[in-house]
Amino acid sequence: MADTDPPAGGADPDATATADSGAGATVGSGAGAAAESGDASETDAESDSAAGAVIVPVEPTSTLRSTIAHVAASAAEDGASAIHLVEIASWRDGDPESDDRAAAAERVLERVSAWTTADLDDSEAPGAADVEVVTAVLGADDYLFGADDYVRVLAEYAEANGADRVVLDPEYTPVGNTTLLQPLEFALSNTPLSVETAPVDRPTRRERFRTEATTGRFVALFGLSLAFYLLLGDPTYWFDVVTGVATAAVVSTVLSRVSLDSNPAIPRTPMRIVRGVIYLPVLLFEILKANLVVARVILDPRLPIEPTMNRMRVIVGSGLPLMTLANSITLTPGTLTVRARDSDLYVHSLLPWAREGLFDGSLERWTRFVYYGRRSARLPTPRERDDVAILQGDDATEELPIAAADGGAVDADGETESTADPSDADGVTDR
């Protein structure tokens, strides 16, 4: 039966669960029968792809239509039990605009599932009528960082629904700002799922760290560079204006795909700027206050320092919000962001006072205020959420993710030959 499954369509934010319970049962029972018919018409090179369901992560890209055509054709031939069209949420439920984005995802899924159904109906292959089409929105209940999170969400969904194969749209990137992440395909290769990139023609070959070029980004970057140029020059002098326009044109042509990872939007972008301006004096005051405390400790030999490494899981989106928070933490004396591993920030603190201030999470709330508005800024402190850990010293609650972390075993000069760096494995993912 080649029909859409409305309950699993992610109409409610908790679509993962819906798909698990609703569609999952159907798919599970259908898989056995499909396996038998699939063995008979085995033509594909992928010998193990006959039985289970296929997952296709969906984003509106230029190659989505041909990817769907390919998936529908190969699923019909292999006798796959179901095609799961999933959208991995780039928003988090409850954030401002999450409703809009969920609705947009919904529309994409609706269109794609219509395509798939139509392709299956047109297909001559005998298995086509048995392929079920399921849609779902995944991961809307948390911020997803990096390829690893996407893979985790996909793998959980695959397991719940008896899927064993993922077909990727060659243009697919989960969100606009995964620019420096390792490709999803590579991360998926560590799972039992078999991965295939749909062999479709790409209109252009893009480099990986580029994002989509849009008029909005171009205009925003053009305006920004022109304004900056004229600030440095003389806005009333015609020569500066002409060279400024030329420079801004070059800059925005070359860089609009690289430097902005989401489209500027009214009223979101201006509101963020206004709230950022409100945040600046607050940050300055925090810096000044903390600086005086730290200056006192540095200048007075009687006051000891008690540095420790700490971990704090923060609830801000990846990209610019995370960078703002990490930089604010570093700017505030006494705390230094050492690493950002997905949403875990590793923060070195110089004094217990600074560490406690960090765990109170006022900077996190302010960052949320700047990017998501006042309502989103109300959340429990990291300490209340139990999202903090001290990694060193007497109060340590967690081990330092460095091989030689147990303290005393370090050589006098701090060199450890056998340091198997635990961070190597994910070194690429967390930029």
Added chain:
Amino acid sequence: MTAATLEAARVWLVVALTLLGLFFSFVSMVGVLRLPDVYSRAHTASQADTLGAGFGLAAVALTVGLAGAGFKSVLLLFFIFVTNPTAAHAIARAAFEEGIVPWIEGDDRR
């Protein structure tokens, strides 16, 4: 308020800002010499410096007036506020990835 008192206030403000800048730069220097390891030095090198350079540039802006060069020094201030923590983070991150364990109390390495 006459122009003369305004001018005097500006001069004293410039002096005060310069002294504050000097003070925080001095703290930064003492910190780099005194603190035990790369992480804690990265703290003080970047942070006290942010205020040191910040007050210094504010003094410059006030001296030359808000037009032209003064405006540029305000832009420089923003630049420092963005790049300074980023540089400190890069240093600390590099150290962390090298597997350097942060100094804690009781550690006899200096």
